[in-house]
Amino acid sequence: MKKILIVDDDPNIRDYLVSLLEDNGYATCTATDVRDGLKVAKENKPDLITLDLEMPGEWGPRFYRQLAQDDELKNTPVIVISGLSGNDYAISKAVATLSKPFDREELLSIIKENII
Amino acid sequence: MAENILLIEECESHAKALKLYLERSGITVFIGTTIEEMQSRIRTKEFDILLVNPFLSGQSIWPYIKKIKNGKPLLQVIVLCTKKNLDQAMDEFGTNAINFLEIPVSSKALNLAIVHARKCIANEQRIAVYSERLADLEHDRTLYQQLFNEVPCYISIQNRDLRLIGGNTLFQKDFGNQIGEHCYEIYKHRSSPCPICPVAKTFCDGKSHSTEEVVTALSGQQYHVLTQTAPIVDDDGDINQVMEISTDITQIRQLQGHLSSLGLMLGSMSHGVKGMLTALDGGIYQMSSGLKKNDPERIEKAFDLIKQMADRIKKMVLEILYYAKSRKLQYETVDVVQLVRTVVSTITSLARKNNIEIAADIPESLGYMDIDSNWLQAALVNLSENAVEACLYDKGNGKKHIVEFRLWEDEENKISLSIKDNGMGMDQETREKMFTLFFTSKGSQGTGLGLFIANHVIKQHGGEITVESIPGQGTCFKVSLPRKKPEESIAPFGKSLEAPPLD
Structure with a gap:
């Protein structure tokens, strides 16, 4: 089963993504901030990551830079799901950028296309 | 310049001789030999010069001439008379005549008198024009002064x-x-x-x-x-x-300040709003998938989430509306104890769910007070929510959390309510800024409006709000409110907002 890491500081949104993805046949793990996210990523080696941009402490782009420096994780596809507008270029190498509130079907189809 | 001369002379042949002489110099001359003739001539025609022998049948006609001269100040008077009358004529006419000629009249003296009269006429006309202009100027000056002043x-x-x-x-x-x-x-x-x-x-x-x-x-x-x-x-x-x-332009600047802070607020809130909408989406998804799977636990959880999000969105929208519209308070008389009990019960479910104890020290009765119950209740609920949230953020250290309400009447007959929590507490900076517009310590969960509005509502009621807080130990808000509407109410938002500094 493919595993997806969900990084978001809002517990309600984490719950939502967990249910949505598990209902569609993915395993999930979650993290509430950048530091936690890197730790969980290293432990779980997820197949894909959804990433919020604006979080307490360090923001999403920092997470991505540190992820890219890790040889084992640098090829993991990242989907940005953020409430910030005009965020398309915040992480230019993200496979997709969705803005909140996002479209469920769109998210699922992007995951399907990008999960390795 | 061709003058019209009215010649008044009793002796007709003398008059005709003078007329003949004067007409040679292009002057039009009319003759009158009696007072009546003089008066009718004067009535029907404009004359420049009155050439007059004022002794008709030995009687001086000065009083009649005086009358004419008063009505026509520009008319120049030249007196002709015999040597014996000259002195009397001078006494009577004085400066009203420009010249006194002795009969028989020397042509040279007459010519000079006419020239003199012409000069006088020209001068007086000029003076008339000047004084008219002066009056206009004075009028204009007053007008401009008035414009300048007004x-x-x-x-x-x-x-x-x-x-x-x-x-x-x-x-x-x-x-x-x-x-x-x-x-x-x-x-x-x-x-x-x-x-x-x-x-x-x-x-x-x-x-x-x-x-x-x-x-x-x-x-x-x-x-x-x-x-x-x-x-x-x-x-x-x-x-x-x-x-x-x-x-x-004070009003414009204030309005601009209000609008720009409104814009700033909407901008700073959009992230929070989007998060809420996403969570609401999540609730709906979980509700529908829970129904599909017939999973009561998931349905209940989803319903809770939807309810929570609906409440939060409602609160946020109300806050925005309160801020966007400067409204007057709608005073009504309410039971103090009942009001506070409502506030406490509103917060109890949130506290219970998070395993936070609520204690309330509320007397049986404290009488009535005049307030806008909608807004004051919202303000007190907001303070209570902050107390519960301060406990929530302090979770994980095994501490047993409690929020204590105490209601009493103070020495000045004011209604006092204290809301005390043993949550995370506030540092000095947070304490100083907490009533500031858009300041929030709750990240995307807060709008930075709640305490700002709560504080404003309490001030509008003529009340006081004080806070004591120690980081890691807890916070105590104390609100004291007069029972009656204050005489001078604080202006609604639009007017009380400070305009941004100008450079």
């Missing part, structure tokens, strides 16, 4: 030392009659000229300049003004004075 702007005239030479009515009313003082002392209470002075610039280049300033009137009231200058050029083309016109 313009609804502050107008001052300044010299090169930036000293005030004059000011219009509004200026004198708000800034005093401060002729001779420096502009910057009067407007800004400064001891040296302002760094950027439009008046000085106008003295330099003769052009109009403008700036925006904040000035302080005699009353202490501050005005935002748009200041424009114009040179006043003297007869030699030099600029020795500059006029400074300041328009009060």
